[in-house]
Amino acid sequence: MLATVIIFQIETAKALALLTCLSSQDNPFRQRIAEVFSEDGEGNMTLDDFLDMFSVLSEMAPRDLKAYYAFKIYDFNNDDFLCKSDLEKTLNKLTRNELTEEEVRMVCDKVIDEADLDNDGRLSLEDFQHMIVRAPDFLSTFHIRI
């Protein structure tokens, strides 16, 4: 129990560091990560939620777990599919709304065209996982180092 408390204190110190990292105003997915991992879905995290997030974004987390939560992060409307609106939102967040609508549409079409295996016009978790397998950098990029 004592050990747990000590570890907890250490982790809290680390967690504070992580908080400052995440609170960077420019991080495009800051709010979204908090939403996905919080229990109420609105970004108010309890300690447990925080630990969950920490564990998923850690080095040790398996690829499928990471892929699952990455999918959730990109799935803005929570319908368990990445549809065009999700992709557009992602793109706008990534590029700070500086692409024209035409360009956004082109990119999204291309993404769906490339990654949508079953041709239903949107990306399911399986499509996403398939894409992740082919993106070898994913494991190291979906990772917060503190």
Added chain:
Amino acid sequence: MSYYGNSVYNNPGYHDSDTLQIDRSPPRKSVHSNPHGNPYPRDQEAGAVQTGRSDNQTLPGGGLASYDDAQTRVPWGGWQEESWRGRDSIPIGLLSPRPESPHWQQDINQESHYDKSPLVQPPSTTTDHVSTRFRGSRRMSLFPVGEAALGNLGFSEDHIRNEMEMEEENVIKELVAMSTTDRIKAIRDLPMSFNDKKHVRGQVLVFKSFKKSRRRNCFADCSETFQLSFRRCGAHMMLARQTLDLWQGTMKEIGGTFGTGVLSYFKFLKWLLMFNVFSFLVNFGFITIPQLSYDPTPAVPTGVKFTGLEILTGSGYFSHTVMYYGGYSNETRGSEGRPRYNMQLAYFFTIAAYMVLCGAALVYSMARSFRKRFVQADPATGSAWQLLCSWDFSVTNERAVRQRRNNLRIQLKESLSDKVRVALLPLSDRLKHYAVFLGTWILSTGVAVGCASGIYFLCQFEKGSADESTGSLLDEASTLLLPFVVSLVNLVIPLFYSLFRKIEQYPNPRMQVYAIILRNVILKMSILGILCYYWMKNVAERSLCWESAVGQSLYRLVVVDFLFLMLGSFFGEFLSNVVGTKCIQSLGVPEFDIARNVLDLIYAQTLAWIGIYFSPLLPVIQMIKFFALFYLKKVSITRNCQPPRRAGRAAQMQTIFIAILFFPSFVGALSMLAYTVWTLPPSDGCGPFRGLDTTFSAVQVWIAYLDGVSGAHWIVWIYRHVIRSEIFYFLITIIILVFIYIFWQIIKGRKLLISLLRQQIANEGKDKAFLLEKLQDVQKSKQNKQRKKRPTRNRPEDETSPGLLQALLARQRLEEEDASAAYNSFGVSVPSERTMSTTSSAVMQALIARQQAGSQAGSYRGVPFTAEPPVPSSTSALIQAMQARQKAESQAEDGFHRTPAPSQNPVNALPGAMIQAMQARQRAELEELDRSEPERPVSSTSGVIMQARQRAELEEEFYRTPASSQVPDNTGPGSALIQAMLARRQIEDEYVDEY
């Protein structure tokens, strides 16, 4: 139910198994949809009612018996099998402490869960709670349209909760069946929150301890404790290793500021450093320590003093120490009688072992990285990858985040414009581009050749001047000219190459990067090649102790290269930063060029590999160099540089760098060493191999010695028959060629298979889309019909039965439509005659059942009806069965208590039995309803709907059997399952709408 495990990717039947879950879920849901949560009590209750009735009415117990028999044997038994299919690995006995009643126990568990949950939260608020608490535990494939749509499909809160509980149950069951290590891994893989994982783990442990308590003994206890402590120890070790890892914190800092691409440079640097540390340990341990232990003071001639310039030039004082080949003796250490230490063999085998191990490590990491990163990465994924996987979550620095977003935007814009530009390019422009490529390639290769020949002539000039040298300090310093020129060339020419970027226009930026890398590699390797040629040709013939001379040259090259790297990062990065920020704003802060820096590292490592034979302690210099370089680059990058603009594909670049490190660099060094060892005569005056023809003859001498020693014949045999025999190498070559050919063919086959599977996925997707469309049509038409139907439900009580009949009729029509629609969508594969007969028979049977029920409910006479329904000939068997049954029942009713045997049924086949069961059941239920109708008419309506639903599910079971066997394999069970799913959804829609 499967969870997210690593096996998901390896399992070729992943998609199939996913679809199977959809298939399995309907029966389960049906179980929980009724208020009791369990089919058994319900059926028995119905049976009891029937038995009660059979006292007043003339219903036989035998009918009941056959009904129960059929009921348990066909649909529910079938359901059990169905829902447990694919989970054979889980012994049912594990599920409960009482293996004799598995499903009862299971149901009790579910009931207890069911009862427990409302205690935690009031039922009205559970949806939100559950949906967030189990935010990860839900399989998406089970709820394909998400939560909002669930409501439309008629999943109530209870449904969702039950489904989740079932899922949790299943996960626990699977986990119980696993081994401990697997289980820990699997639990870690579960996409659940921390608390849920804890809960699951607790449950699994409870199950485990139940199982174990039966056969607990001391040994099991001990082994369990031992295993636990072993695992904990391993985890702690891993943690400790992580903490002790060199530069761990620094690496994180760099990764957080500059992203994964830059981090890969530092990882590469660390990896090379590890090579050198290993090499140093081996050389120092097996060569230097024995030498020093015998002869601790270097045999420095009088008059040679340490001046300090040696650190740069490596000559003078150093040339007489153990730094170089010349400092080692050729003696055999140790006194007679004891095991002796042969310096020749030690020197030879240590270097050889190091090179072999290096080669193995390189091949291993190269193959692994190729497999992981290069082959799997499809070149077709351009922007998809960039968009969804490119965000580097590890970047936490605010400035870096902003920069990264800018870079990403620029990258996307460029790739978009590239596509447009390439498409629009006319032929003349394209020809112009090709001409430019040709020109730049000729120019770059020419420059490389020119540099190499210039260096060759410089070498010869230097040799000429060295012959006349008097040994003064100036002469010693003049030896630094050659390494200085070489390093200068290495610094300047790449900058010149990077100017080509302005005139060349490659279709994509990656090609450009590859071109630059290739040119630099050609330059560096041609310089090294010419130097090696010079050493082999000229130095080896003339010099007295030529190995030491070569070692000195290499030492100088290594040291001067280090100085230039430092100067390069100072002038190159610091000055251009100053210029970029202070003077010319348009230049901006310089980027950190990963490719150029990594190539510098590779060049340095090649020098170290070449020099390891001539100067066994060269790795020390290399270690110091890399160690200092790490901090230097870190400071330089944080102060002066910005992260590279093109962040993409760091992993692929890493693979390419490892490949370059292996192919020209390591293989080149190895071949040079091999040439030296096998053909060049070692110098007579110094070194361990003095007096021998070649270095390798040390081994021959040793073998000749071993020939006389007893017990060492096997070494001699191996030497003669393996190492020295041509036939062995010939056979090995043949075998390897054959294997390569076989694997090549396998790869070709796999490629074909992959394309076929892709096609199939696309086809399945089309099927799905089509069926969903159909489903929507059906839903629309159903809504229209229900609008018409709604008034019938509000009729007074005495008219309930006809209303019900109408509802049933409408329902059956719908089912017919649905079924035929579903079948027609596979009309290509299913014979139409058969389709019609199946559909019509089902409908017919339903009609008969309804009529029978209706007549009984309406008249309540207990006299069997006589009206024969219109029967098409194709369904005659079924009709016969029913008629026979009816007759049997009427007989039984006459005889009141007589028990007719089930063998009276004319048809013993499965469908017949099922139909009978259904009819009997419907009738029983209807009768039950009739009795209770006056008291609660609303619930009776719902009851009828539920019965209809159950029956429809039975029909579904009935359909599925022929359908899945008829449909050919390539459309697969998936389509049949989809159809079943559709039917189920529709039924559930109706169920909700009736409410």
